[in-house]
Amino acid sequence: MSREEFFKLLKRLADANGPTGRESWVRQIVIEELKEVADEVRIDSLGNVIAVKKGRGTGKFMLAAHMDEIALVVSYIDDKGFIRFLPVGGVIERNIVGQRVRIVTRSGRVVKGVIGLKPPHAAKPEEARQLPEMREMFIDVGASSRSEVEALGISVGDFVVFDRDLELLGEKRVTGKALDDRVGVAVMITAFKELGELDVNVYAVATVQEEVGLKGARTAAYSIDPHAAIAIDVTIAQDIPGVDEAEYVTRLGKGPAIKVIDGRKGTGLISDLRIVDKLVEVAKAKSIPFQMEVAPGGTTDASAINLVREGIPAATVSIPTRYLHSAVELLDLDDAINAAKLLKEFLESIDSEWVSKLRGEKIK
Numbered sequence: 125m126s127r128e129e130f131f132k133l134l135k136r137l138a139d140a141n142g143p144t145g146r147e148s149w150v151r152q153i154v155i156e157e158l159k160e161v162a163d164e165v166r167i168d169s170l171g172n173v174i175a176v177k178k179g180r181g182t183g184k185f186m187l188a189a190h191m192d193e194i195a196l197v198v199s200y201i202d203d204k205g206f207i208r209f210l211p212v213g214g215v216i217e218r219n220i221v222g223q224r225v226r227i228v229t230r231s232g233r234v235v236k237g238v239i240g241l242k243p244p245h246a247a248k249p250e251e252a253r254q255l256p257e258m259r260e261m262f263i264d265v266g267a268s269s270r271s272e273v274e275a276l277g278i279s280v281g282d283f284v285v286f287d288r289d290l291e292l293l294g295e296k297r298v299t300g301k302a303l304d305d306r307v308g309v310a311v312m313i314t315a316f317k318e319l320g321e322l323d324v325n326v327y328a329v330a331t332v333q334e335e336v337g338l339k340g341a342r343t344a345a346y347s348i349d350p351h352a353a354i355a356i357d358v359t360i361a362q363d364i365p366g367v368d369e370a371e372y373v374t375r376l377g378k379g380p381a382i383k384v385i386d387g388r389k390g391t392g393l394i395s396d397l398r399i400v401d402k403l404v405e406v407a408k409a410k411s412i413p414f415q416m417e418v419a420p421g422g423t424t425d426a427s428a429i430n431l432v433r434e435g436i437p438a439a440t441v442s443i444p445t446r447y448l449h450s451a452v453e454l455l456d457l458d459d460a461i462n463a464a465k466l467l468k469e470f471l472e473s474i475d476s477e478w479v480s481k482l483r484g485e486k487i488k
Contacts, residue, residue, distance in 0.1 A: 125314050125464065127296055127457050133157070133313065134298065134460070135290040137306040141228050143195030143283040144212050144335045147171060150191040150306070154330045157313045162328075172344045173330040179322035181476030186327045186350035186436075187316070187467065188341050188425040189308035189357065190334030193301065194449055196220075196284035198227065198263075201274070205267035207237070209284060210258070213335030217258050219450040224287035225263060229277040236287055237265035286451035296457045297376070303453040305334065307443050307460050308356035314464035315471070323475040324351075334425055341425035345432040351479035352399060352437045354470075355426035356463065358455070359383070359417055359442035373420070374444035376456045379413030380463035383424075383440035392423025393430055396437035398482060403439065406470045412462050417442055437482040441467060 125133075142150035154173045159165050162175035173191075194213035201207050207227075220239050227235045240262050263284065267273045290300035309330055316328045327348050331340035345353065359381050360373040374381045382403045386392035407414040417440075426438040441463050446454040 134310045138290045144192040147191040171332040172340045175328045177326045181323040183324035183476030183479040184350040186353035189312040190331045198282045207263035237263045240264045288451045299454040304358045315467040338428035342428040345429040352482045353429045355424040355440045357424040358445040361444035381415045381417035381442040383417040386419035393427040395439035399439040
């Protein structure tokens with residue numbers, strides 16, 4: 125897939141509204157993209173999309189990328205028409221001050237607004253220097269009363285996402301909202317579409333509610349019961365001013381990252397070494413650039429999949445991304461395209477015997 129084609133797919137996914145637990149708009153795009161190339165497509169009870177491409181053998185390999193994005197939820201509307209909110213997922217206060225937002229109402233209508241805060245001119249000097257707390261912020265939709273807000277269809281419980289569209293920076297870098305993890309979904313779709321002859325059966329799962337506890341991946345993995353799995357997600361790229369080179373984790377433009385470990389002190393995922401080694405072997409054989417990832421925090425769907433049933437060997441392929449959990453996440457398209465190439469070549473190189481052994485062997 126060319127950069128232009130991949131950008132078009134990614135923009136369609138990233139610009140869609142898909143707050144955690146309300147992923148239906150993104151889900152429909154995923155279904156449209158996969159239904160023509162998959163042997164089976166279904167939606168499970170939690171809302172995950174599960175697409176299957178059948179191989180010759182009996183092995184089952186699961187890919188997972190989450191559809192949801194961090195969000196806010198309307199918690200109160202005051203008499204003057206200002207809207208209070210709470211976080212849904214890992215929303216960071218300093219990343220939301222002054223942002224434009226979209227309120228997604230129950231009817232599906234989208235109402236735009238801005239996140240307001242007492243201006244520095246009206247704040248005490250010590251207040252202006254401090255990082256504001258979320259309880260000090262509010263959403264202003266241009267209304268002057270609660271009744272005007274309600275007339276727009278807004279009510280307590282409506283979800284809110286950033287109001288940003290994906291933009292191209294230069295020739296191959298992009299910025300926008302929800303690249304965590306719409307880029308993973310785009311990579312999974314691309315790899316799935318380009319798969320050739322397979323021995324294993326590949327399950328591509330667009331998961332829900334990753335940002336609030338890896339929920340969709342857990343239930344999907346229990347249902348599928350794969351021999352092994354790879355999650356596709358973003359990872360930290362701190363190759364920016366003010367950060368020591370030893371703390372970059374990954375760099376933009378140096379290829380997808382093959383994760384070794386994540387979570388604080390390894391409490392997320394310790395990737396299955398056999399899958400890691402195979403990914404490295406394939407990347408080298410096919411001249412696909414890659415990085416090794418040792419992440420100091422955060423985790424992915426692979427952590428939940430890893431602990432389903434008696435245990436499912438898992439790993440993660442990551443796309444380096446700057447400014448995570450903000451409205452201006454930034455990545456290199458070539459890293460994502462190479463991630464899709466790596467997954468395609470990996471899946472075509474494995475067989476049912478290999479994946480079956482990942483789940484253990486009888487010794488006696």
